Amino acid sequence: MTTPTEVENPRSEPAAAADFFAVNSIADASVSTGSATTKVLGWLTLAGLVVLLVFAFIISPEDSRETADGAIIGQFDAVRLLYLHVPAAVFAYVAFALTGLGSIIYLWKRSRWWDHVAHSSAEIGVVFCGVTLLTGVIWGRPVWNTWWEWGDVRIVTTLLLFLIFVGYLAFRSVPSEPRRQARNASVLAIIGALNIPVVNRSVEWWENRTLHQQSTLEELKIEDATLLTLMIGFAVFGLMFLWLLIHRFRVAWLAEEVEQHGLKQALRRRREEAQREAMVS
Amino acid sequence: MGFAKLAFLAMELAVSLRSLVVLLGSFPALSGVDLDIQSGEIVYVRGANGAGKTTLLRFCAGLLNFYSGEGQVLGFDIRDANSDTRQMWRTQVGYLGHETRLYPDLTAQENLAFLAKLCRAEMAALQYGVERLELSQELLATRVGSLSAGQRRRVALAGVVLRSPKLWLLDEPHASLDSRGRSCVDQLIVDAAKAGATLLVVTHEPVAHELLEAVPADLSVGESAASGSATAGSEAAGSASGGSAIACAPGSSRLVELSGGAVKGNR
Amino acid sequence: MTLLLALFALTHAGYLAAGWSIGLLAIGAYALSVLVRGRALSKRVPLSRQRWMNSLPDEDEQS
Amino acid sequence: MNTSDATPGHLSLMGILRTSWHIWRKDLLIELRSRVLLNQILPFAVLVLMLFAFALDGDSTTLEFFAPGLFWVAVLLAALLAIGRSVATEQADATMDNFRLGSSSPVAVFFGKTLVILTQLLVLEIVLAVGVIVFYGARLSEPLLFVSTSVVATSGIASAGTLYAVAISKLGVRETLLPLLLMPALVPVLIGATRAFGDALGTAGVNGWQWLGLLGAFALAYLTLGALVFGSLLEEN
Numbered sequence: 001m002t003t004p005t006e007v008e009n010p011r012s013e014p015a016a017a018a019d020f021f022a023v024n025s026i027a028d029a030s031v032s033t034g035s036a037t038t039k040v041l042g043w044l045t046l047a048g049l050v051v052l053l054v055f056a057f058i059i060s061p062e063d064s065r066e067t068a069d070g071a072i073i074g075q076f077d078a079v080r081l082l083y084l085h086v087p088a089a090v091f092a093y094v095a096f097a098l099t100g101l102g103s104i105i106y107l108w109k110r111s112r113w114w115d116h117v118a119h120s121s122a123e124i125g126v127v128f129c130g131v132t133l134l135t136g137v138i139w140g141r142p143v144w145n146t147w148w149e150w151g152d153v154r155i156v157t158t159l160l161l162f163l164i165f166v167g168y169l170a171f172r173s174v175p176s177e178p179r180r181q182a183r184n185a186s187v188l189a190i191i192g193a194l195n196i197p198v199v200n201r202s203v204e205w206w207e208n209r210t211l212h213q214q215s216t217l218e219e220l221k222i223e224d225a226t227l228l229t230l231m232i233g234f235a236v237f238g239l240m241f242l243w244l245l246i247h248r249f250r251v252a253w254l255a256e257e258v259e260q261h262g263l264k265q266a267l268r269r270r271r272e273e274a275q276r277e278a279m280v281s
Numbered sequence: 282m283g284f285a286k287l288a289f290l291a292m293e294l295a296v297s298l299r300s301l302v303v304l305l306g307s308f309p310a311l312s313g314v315d316l317d318i319q320s321g322e323i324v325y326v327r328g329a330n331g332a333g334k335t336t337l338l339r340f341c342a343g344l345l346n347f348y349s350g351e352g353q354v355l356g357f358d359i360r361d362a363n364s365d366t367r368q369m370w371r372t373q374v375g376y377l378g379h380e381t382r383l384y385p386d387l388t389a390q391e392n393l394a395f396l397a398k399l400c401r402a403e404m405a406a407l408q409y410g411v412e413r414l415e416l417s418q419e420l421l422a423t424r425v426g427s428l429s430a431g432q433r434r435r436v437a438l439a440g441v442v443l444r445s446p447k448l449w450l451l452d453e454p455h456a457s458l459d460s461r462g463r464s465c466v467d468q469l470i471v472d473a474a475k476a477g478a479t480l481l482v483v484t485h486e487p488v489a490h491e492l493l494e495a496v497p498a499d500l501s502v503g504e505s506a507a508s509g510s511a512t513a514g515s516e517a518a519g520s521a522s523g524g525s526a527i528a529c530a531p532g533s534s535r536l537v538e539l540s541g542g543a544v545k546g547n548r
Numbered sequence: 549m550t551l552l553l554a555l556f557a558l559t560h561a562g563y564l565a566a567g568w569s570i571g572l573l574a575i576g577a578y579a580l581s582v583l584v585r586g587r588a589l590s591k592r593v594p595l596s597r598q599r600w601m602n603s604l605p606d607e608d609e610q611s
Numbered sequence: 612m613n614t615s616d617a618t619p620g621h622l623s624l625m626g627i628l629r630t631s632w633h634i635w636r637k638d639l640l641i642e643l644r645s646r647v648l649l650n651q652i653l654p655f656a657v658l659v660l661m662l663f664a665f666a667l668d669g670d671s672t673t674l675e676f677f678a679p680g681l682f683w684v685a686v687l688l689a690a691l692l693a694i695g696r697s698v699a700t701e702q703a704d705a706t707m708d709n710f711r712l713g714s715s716s717p718v719a720v721f722f723g724k725t726l727v728i729l730t731q732l733l734v735l736e737i738v739l740a741v742g743v744i745v746f747y748g749a750r751l752s753e754p755l756l757f758v759s760t761s762v763v764a765t766s767g768i769a770s771a772g773t774l775y776a777v778a779i780s781k782l783g784v785r786e787t788l789l790p791l792l793l794m795p796a797l798v799p800v801l802i803g804a805t806r807a808f809g810d811a812l813g814t815a816g817v818n819g820w821q822w823l824g825l826l827g828a829f830a831l832a833y834l835t836l837g838a839l840v841f842g843s844l845l846e847e848n
Contacts, residue, residue, distance in 0.1 A: 032586055033582075057564075085571075130574060134574070135570075163795045166791070176781060178307065179346070180781065180847065180848055184844060187778060188778060194836075195795070198832075199799055202798070240575070248582050254598070255589055257597050258593060266307070272541070273541030274541030277538075305848070378705065380704045384637070386641045387640060387644070391640065395633060399715065400713050424644070
């Protein structure tokens, strides 16, 4: 990752309190979470998105092939939705895996840095997961002739994963003691991440049939343009994920800064109060 | 001399805190406490609402983590995050908070028996608690939910007594007690200190002079340790630990004022 | 018009347009909300604590 | 009979089991006095069975076929109440502090509370079993599988429930948040237990014992996880 890696455990430096107050020049503060790196990243993402759209709608062919008995089958134009659906799904899973990883490291090292990574990643994961479900439903209608298929393992697993992390975010949105929240949220995230394989297995055993492409790449009768478009999709979503993660992380970091600032002021006020009282008596 | 003083510091201080900051959420309930309490001492803590009295007690009970500072309680370094150490620390304190921590659906007897089992106290200790708090058989057989506030308080205190704690942390033990209950508690406090326990008692009422002087006053009543507010923390720390290394008699008592989450020396 | 509708039905263009636009709009809206939150918060934090502004000296590095 | 002399006896297995047992007995005593399970949660569970019958138009074939799933949904709904009640018991007068200040390890508290919920739900399941047999016409073809599925699946529900309930016990919104967190996590139990019951009640041609294995792994995972993290969940800040 880029710049924010320099920041290690912002909580563990109460000693810097004094000069922080001396500066206190909030008026000329910056007004965004952007930096040179993220600007480049952002433009690259947007440019990539345009390229992706061009490839998805114009260059890549529609999915159709002839079976042995002469019928023409395939997803036809609907395949173009997969260039959004598949990368979003993959990076939703990546995001949740990162949340699980960040939570484990948080419990181990107790550095708020990793807690912010976990929280940020979960939020992005929920957005991507929502997009996955939405496009999946829209794609299923023309191709499977049904909006939703309970017999399908991946779609059910993904919905559950979505709900688990919606719950995680709901937990995090309730204001409470910050360290306890971070600790308990980490536990929730780890359980949630561990649930993925369990849910997946159980849904698969549940109904031993599945509509889903066993492996999307295999089924898509890999034509060069199709594969290339999918790869572009992965690249664009990778950049997008990184951009979102960095910005969201900085939001979390700023929120903690504000909290720390409030804490230091509260501490100062409280000490003044103590001194005043001592003077009186 | 140096050795004697060191030994004194190691052996005799039941509680020793330096610049202790404790957060509740992101509010600094304790903003820098410097406090030394010797074994066998009774320290009354007074202060306005929100001064941090309850937080100080809960911290000393090992129930809260701190933000910055250092020190020890009953010989346990407060920086030691090991959960076993923490557990041992907690088992040696007797903490009475605002809540009575009793189950309203159980009788007083059942509540006390459960508490005794949780901390593995012996039946004799339970019996001692029952006697000291003058709990009648009839009261013991009553559901806690239908006891009066004062009676519940006495049951809760018996629950503290049965732990035979080394450090007593009592949050307004007089609350909702009648005069007989109060004198009962006062006597309990003095006796516990004489038996070698250390007591930290939060009170809103003016502490009666006869209480503070119930013990030989010639042995450093009040001026042993607590001094310095938080902002002067560093210099106060030196004087507080070094200044008055006079052993106090078991049962000697003093008053400490808490305001703005910091202790200031009194008398 | 009916021809256009028929074309939509035949080529799944409606599904395609809906899927892509809703998907990208959702992500775009989220990105925007992150930026807005960041802007609001960074007004309340001194510049010296926003370390990604790498033009500034990192004064807290030692602590 | 060790007293509070700070030996690390609180870590011994016997110490943990003894404390769990005391917590179990204490909660059952409270239940005997307050009758919340008997007077409120049990009737509610039976009511749920009735609601299903209304929703499915009282069709006896449908009800018999779906009896396993309906049974477990009723259990899950009642479990939410039982778990909420179990935490509320400790929340009323800060009795959670007694556990923190006690000399036993937090693991004992976790096991004890799990055991309480397990017991209560098993009692509830006996009533529900009679309910599906009487109301839905379910036929018990494999009693052993039926009983072992109940015990194992309910252990999973109880341990996961205790874990989640304590993780959010300090929040004011815990009643509304608990279902959102707990239900997705319990989906594997619902699937597994329904399938195993399908075998036990003879409505599905599957191997129920295989599903019992999944349920066992789930329960074991949550019991282990709970034992590992419960201490930090109990801490205040």
